[in-house]
Amino acid sequence: MTISPDSLVLWRWGPLPLNATIVFTWLVMAVLALASWLITRRLSTGTDMSRWQNLLEVVVTGIREQIEQVSHQDPSRYLPFVGTLFLFIAMANLLNIIPGYMAPTGSLSTTTALAICVFFAVPLYGILYEGPVAYLRHYVQPTWLMLPFNIVGEISRTIALAVRLYGNIMSGTVIVAILLSLTPYFFPVVMQLLGLLTGMIQAYIFAVLAMVYIASATSARRRDARPAKSGDSASTS
Amino acid sequence: MQVDWITVSAQIVNFLILVWLLKRFLYQPVIRAMDSREQRINQRLDDARASQEEADRQAAHYREEREELERQRTGLLDQARDEAAREKKQMLQAARAEVRETRAQWHRQTAQERAELLENLRGRAAEAVWTTARKTLSDLANATLEAQIVEVFVARLDALDAGERKALARGSDKIRIASAFELDSGLRARLTRAVHDCIAEGVEVTYAVSEELLCGIRLDSEEQQLSWNLADYLDGLATRIEAAFSPRESQQAGD
Numbered sequence: 001m002t003i004s005p006d007s008l009v010l011w012r013w014g015p016l017p018l019n020a021t022i023v024f025t026w027l028v029m030a031v032l033a034l035a036s037w038l039i040t041r042r043l044s045t046g047t048d049m050s051r052w053q054n055l056l057e058v059v060v061t062g063i064r065e066q067i068e069q070v071s072h073q074d075p076s077r078y079l080p081f082v083g084t085l086f087l088f089i090a091m092a093n094l095l096n097i098i099p100g101y102m103a104p105t106g107s108l109s110t111t112t113a114l115a116i117c118v119f120f121a122v123p124l125y126g127i128l129y130e131g132p133v134a135y136l137r138h139y140v141q142p143t144w145l146m147l148p149f150n151i152v153g154e155i156s157r158t159i160a161l162a163v164r165l166y167g168n169i170m171s172g173t174v175i176v177a178i179l180l181s182l183t184p185y186f187f188p189v190v191m192q193l194l195g196l197l198t199g200m201i202q203a204y205i206f207a208v209l210a211m212v213y214i215a216s217a218t219s220a221r222r223r224d225a226r227p228a229k230s231g232d233s234a235s236t237s
Numbered sequence: 238m239q240v241d242w243i244t245v246s247a248q249i250v251n252f253l254i255l256v257w258l259l260k261r262f263l264y265q266p267v268i269r270a271m272d273s274r275e276q277r278i279n280q281r282l283d284d285a286r287a288s289q290e291e292a293d294r295q296a297a298h299y300r301e302e303r304e305e306l307e308r309q310r311t312g313l314l315d316q317a318r319d320e321a322a323r324e325k326k327q328m329l330q331a332a333r334a335e336v337r338e339t340r341a342q343w344h345r346q347t348a349q350e351r352a353e354l355l356e357n358l359r360g361r362a363a364e365a366v367w368t369t370a371r372k373t374l375s376d377l378a379n380a381t382l383e384a385q386i387v388e389v390f391v392a393r394l395d396a397l398d399a400g401e402r403k404a405l406a407r408g409s410d411k412i413r414i415a416s417a418f419e420l421d422s423g424l425r426a427r428l429t430r431a432v433h434d435c436i437a438e439g440v441e442v443t444y445a446v447s448e449e450l451l452c453g454i455r456l457d458s459e460e461q462q463l464s465w466n467l468a469d470y471l472d473g474l475a476t477r478i479e480a481a482f483s484p485r486e487s488q489q490a491g492d
Contacts, residue, residue, distance in 0.1 A: 006239070006244055017241075019241070021244055021248070022244060022247050022248070022251070025248060025251050026251070029254065029255045029258065032255065032258070032259060032263075033258040033259065033262055036259060036263035040270075043266055043269075043270040044270070045270050045273040046277070047274070053267075053270070056263065057267055057270075060263070060267045060268065061271070079264055079268075080256050080259065080260040081256060083259065083263075083264060084252070084255055084256045084259050087259065088255055108239065108240050109241045109242075109244035109245045109248060110244070110245075112240050112245050113244075113245045113246075113248035113249045113251075113252060114248070114252060116245070117249060117252055117253075
């Protein structure tokens with residue numbers, strides 16, 4: 001039984017393997033990018049629009065509102081990173097209904113890669129919007145003694161982020177595989193449905209946690225700032 | 238559970254590419270479209286607000302105009318009412334003046350008609366008296382009225398005292414006797430004898446008919462005149478008739 005799509009190597013070029021994780025990631029990327037391109041090719045700025053455009057607007061608006069609720073900041077600067085995290089994980093998990101498809105999020109490599117992205121995005125956003133000194137001062141707050149604990153906290157939450165997503169998705173795949181061998185026909189379908197639900201929840205949790213980490217790094221400077229309204233931020237973006 | 242670091246690197250690159258792709262094809266166009274729509278909606282709202290304000294302004298303008306017209310109408314009505322009252326007053330004054338004028342004219346006409354009536358009445362009364370007396374005298378005395386008049390006149394001549402007779406006779410050698418009727422020769426001889434007896438012997442006596450005398454005889458000398466005329470009685474009758482009209486006249490003047 002193949003647990004991780006990493007082990008399914010389709011092609012190898014020297015030391016570089018082309019495994020199922022990368023291939024299915026490309027598939028998810030292609031689906032997302034192509035769908036976006038097809039729908040946003042002809043956007044209507046009037047009051048009547050296509051239902052696909054409506055769907056995209058609902059998704060984008062929903063993500064923006066979530067970011068704003070978590071960060072109390074203008075969501076525009078976080079939208080590409082956090083929105084892409086959510087959409088990628090959600091789409092990767094959603095495509096699980098296709099037979100033969102293996103979710104890239106079921107690979108620890110993928111989730112580690114996403115967690116590393118968050119790991120670097122947090123100080124990047126912090127330094128970008130607060131300045132390096134103000135950001136680095138967080139690590140010695142309230143005293144110098146907290147420096148190692150803060151660093152360990154940064155690393156451990158990154159690992160937790162990666163393992164949480166990997167564990168959830170991988171377990172879903174494994175459970176379905178085991179149940180298929182024990183009680184075929186009906187029960188695995190229910191578990192598949194449950195897996196879809198779990199996948200969406202994990203996408204949400206991953207994106208929201210990433211946003212929380214970023215917001216905690218950038219909130220010191222904006223603690224006194226008033227939470228921006230979504231309408232205002234949209235008009236100024 | 239193992240981590241393939243090559244795959245991790247590839248996935249990091251893949252994810253960053255996906256971030257760029259979605260930013261390029263999803264977030265930016267959608268947000269731009271939403272912003273554009275919001276701007277259009279705001280624009281429409283602003284337009285609607287402007288239209289509403291314009292409508293409010295126009296409504297206020299028309300309301301003011303209507304009130305102004307109402308004020309003008311009230312003013313015109315008051316003016317018309319005043320003019321009508323003034324006109325009415327003038328017309329009433331004119332009507333009163335006309336009534337006064339008509340009444341005065343009526344009074345004048347009435348007075349004139351009364352005078353004419355009196356004149357007429359006097360003539361008719363004289364004529365009636367004349368006719369009645371003539372008939373009465375003729376029936377009773379078996380003599381003509383003329384003869385009776387002549388007798389009355391002769392009696393009056395006889396009744397004259399000496400002074401009056403001298404006054405009649407003074408400076409006149411000719412006496413003229415006028416009568417309302419033609420005297421026959423007998424009456425003329427009677428009168429001539431009476432004159433000769435009472436005034437002066439041998440004085441010339443001439444006779445004439447005078448329309449002025451209603452019914453009577455008048456004797457004219459140079460200086461004096463003696464007459465008996467029914468008109469004298471009728472004058473008295475006319476005076477009494479006028480006196481009978483007078484209270485009514487004063488009563489009408491009081492109205």
